[in-house]
Amino acid sequence: MTSTIESAGARNVAEGDAQHLIDLETIRYGLIEVARDMHQALMRSAFSPIVRDINDCTAAIHMRTENGWEMVASWEGCMQHAFTSQHICNFTMNEWDEEHLDDGDVILVNDPWRGAIHCADINILRPVRINGRAEFVLHSTSHVVDLGGPIPGGFANGVQTAFEEQLRFPPTLLYANDRPVKSAFNYLLENVRVPASVLGDVRALNGCLVIGERRLRELIGKYDPELVHKGAVYGIEMTEAAMRAGIREIPDGDYTAEDVIDEDGVTDESVPLVMTLKKRGDSIEVDYSGTGRQPLGNVGTAWCEATRCIEGIKFIVDPTSAVNSGTLRPIESILPPGSAVCSLPPSSVSNHVDIGGRIVNLVAQAMGKAMGDKAIGCDSGTLGMLTLGGVDDRPGHVGNPWASFALAGGGWGATWKGDGLTFCTLAIGNCRTSVQEHVERESPLVVVQHEIMPDSGGAGQHRGGNGAVYTITALSETAITVTGDRTRIGTPGTKGGGRGMPFYGWLIPDFDAKDPASLDVFDLRAAEPLFGMFDDKGVPTPDGGTFGLGTKYASAKVSGIVLKPGQAIRVIIGGGGGWGDPLARPTADVLDDVLDAMHTRGYSEKAYGVVFSDDTTIDEAATQARRAELAAAREAGQWSVPTACALEWRTA
Structure with a gap:
């Protein structure tokens, strides 16, 4: 299919006056700056570390167009949210009764089947009316540290239905004419473990939209609604043109990649993932036919893989242009209903990160077949995330409920240009690892080890980026959920490069931070293996070992681990795949x-x-x-x- 847009807007402008082009460019960047201000305000004012430190949040601006609601601007946060954002807005606004919409009304939604990634990601939408009609919707989203359910944090490993997960909100009025809707807030805050943190984050999510509306109205006042609309469309078309230009450079063809999720946290069955990229001209169809049925456990996703695959494609074909609806236009997805990438309700979909990370791996592998020597190795393919919570016993904090997250960080795959990036989280998130000083100040935890793991990146002419070793000890009894994958086989390399190290975990019952042996990652004498590939001596053995041999768990998707004071948990996140012959x-x-x-x-x-x-x-x-x-x-x-x-x- 040949593009009809060499940007119609840009072409017409080129034939017009220069001042008009300057105005459109100014508006295009002005909208991005509004989104930036929203995102920065959210991060500055949020209470929980997963927003404030880890950056698991984003902000976006949507505009009413002839194609529905389209995202016209976003800012760098957790970028997977930006790719689903436009669909959340369309689901919500199509369902909402606009006749009764007033200025200052704010809508809350977190339903995965209405576009959210999982219930723990809450979305706040603020329609902006121009001349009595909603023309823009400002949107902020973030993961919250708790939203009810069986465990803090939202990764309900081991459950099978959405009814066992967190609170789920259809589009719900949260603020009416800028006043909190008391019944909505009461229901939200009385069903979570850490209401102060959740309340702080919700206020931050709304507050950044108030700032965004003020800045947006300033932009509209400086120009006029019609010109701002044209500038927004111009920005969409510019991004679409950049995406299509990058796609045209890829040879036409069908490129298939396959992978598996280790298991679903309920059964020991692996979950096959299949992706075929069908590239024609300046567009791509992403077909998931062949992917396994929706799993019993919570690793399936509602439908967000329709857009997360676009993130992987953009990294490769157009890494520099702004993200807006133009990013999405050249790509279509085929999701088999009832499959692992399009699970149907009421299945559990709380653990989205394993399939999400693997989707970008599949894109890298499929695109590598098209790009020859310019293929790239996969990243770690798992977050290996720890979700922690409990009741604080520290002096001055006694009786306070708390919750926290730990992202140890992995490695990115090597490329034809050089070694992969070391010590960073998965590409789907653009998130950061925790600020350990904040973790220790706000939680009864001590992060005693967070460092690069030797021999974790795949070997190659260019080696994969190394992953991390992360060890944490508790000062109060702590409930831990581990959410990880790639425990049986490490992330693949490309062009002859080797695999990264798989994911491993140990419990250290008698941990002493003053004892060098406790801090020596290679000393396993006092460590009890939780999961991983081992030989009969308890040695990590990815090639030739047996998964679960001598381990406590037959999965790395485990809820209910209790860490007592004086104990520690240690995980190793493997690195990225290598590129080329080592x-x-x-x-x-x-x-x-x-x-x-x-x-x-x-x-x-x-x-x-x-x-x-x-x-x-x-x-x-x-x-x-x-x-x-x-x-x-x-x-x-x-x-x-x-x-x-x-x-x-x-x-x-």
């Missing part, structure tokens, strides 16, 4: 990685075929001979790139 990696780069503690000497010898003369020197002649031997063994099917994992574990 036997072609320059020996100087291998040595630098060993000296920088990104890789250990033992794993480097095994994966890169290097031979060390001593701890700081590589024997180049011996390395050349060794690499030739490994290349010949690989050709004969007797050697393959080992999955990233250290060799120097101590169990006795």
Whole structure:
């Protein structure tokens, strides 16, 4: 399909006067600045760390057009929200009775089947009326630390229906003419564990929209509604044109990728995921046919994968233009109803992150088949998130309920240009890891270890970014939910690159931060394995080990872990996949990685075929001979790139 938009608006402007073009450009960026101010106000005023520190939030502006409500501007937050935002607005406004809409009315919605990603992400929408008619809708969204249900935080691992999850709101009036609707607030706050935090976040979500409306009306007053409308459409068309130009560079064809979710948290059955990108001209169809049925556990998603896949495509074909509805226009999705990517109610869909992260992995793999040497390795493919909560026992805090999140961070895949990024969260989120000082001040927790995990990034001519090791101990009895995947097989590399390390977890019953052995990630003598691939000696063994051998759990999607004072939990998030043949990696780069503690000497010898003369020197002649031997063994099917994992574990 050939684009009919080489931006009609831009083309007409080019034939008109320069001042008109300047006005449209100013309005386009002015709308983005309004969204930026909304987002910054939200982060400055939010109470919970998941908004204020982790950045699991976003802000957007929607406008009424002939195509319905279209997103005309957003700002960098948790970007997966920006891609679903326009659909939430359409669901809500199509359902709302506009005849009774007044200035200052604010609507709350968090229903996954009305566009939200999961119930823990609450959406606040503020219609802006111009001459008595709603012409814009300002939208803020964030994850909240609790919204009721069986566990704090919203990842109800082990449940099977939405009735067992958090509070679910259809479009509900939250403010009427800028006054709180008492019944809505009472229902919300009396059904959550940490009402002060939730109330603070809701007020922040609404407050940023008040700021946004003031700024938007200033923009409209400076120009006029019709010109602002034209500027917004112009911005949409500019983004659409950029997306279509990037898509045109990809060869036409059908590109299929497959992956699996380990299990669903209820059964031990894996969940197959299949994606076929059908690229024609300047558009793409994303077809999920072949994906497994909706699971019994909570890992399925309502339908948000229709848009999250677009995020992965944009990273590759158009990483610089602004995100608005023009980003979505060139891409269509086919979601088989009743599948893992389009679960039907009343199934549980609270754990969206595992499939969400894997969807971007699938995009990377499918696009890699089209892009040849410019393929990229996958990121970690799991957040390995810890959701924590309880009642505080610390002096001065006794009896206070609390809740918190921990994102350890993983690694991104390598590219043809260089090594992958280390110590960052999944691409779907654009989020950050926790601010540990805030965690310790606001919660009865001590983060004793948060650092780069050696030997966690996939080997390659360019290695994958390394993941993280995260160890946390409790000062009060703490309930923990672990939400993770990639426990059986690490994230894949590309063009001959190796896999990243899988996800692992341990409980340390008698933790002593003053004891070096407690802080030594390679010392497993006092650690009890919770999940992962192990050999019969309890050593992490991704290649040839057995999942669940000697572990407490047969899943990394576990609720109800109780951490008592003096105990610690440790998780390791694997890194990204490697790019290219590791036997072609320059020996100087291998040595630098060993000296920088990104890789250990033992794993480097095994994966890169290097031979060390001593701890700081590589024997180049011996390395050349060794690499030739490994290349010949690989050709004969007797050697393959080992999955990233250290060799120097101590169990006795």
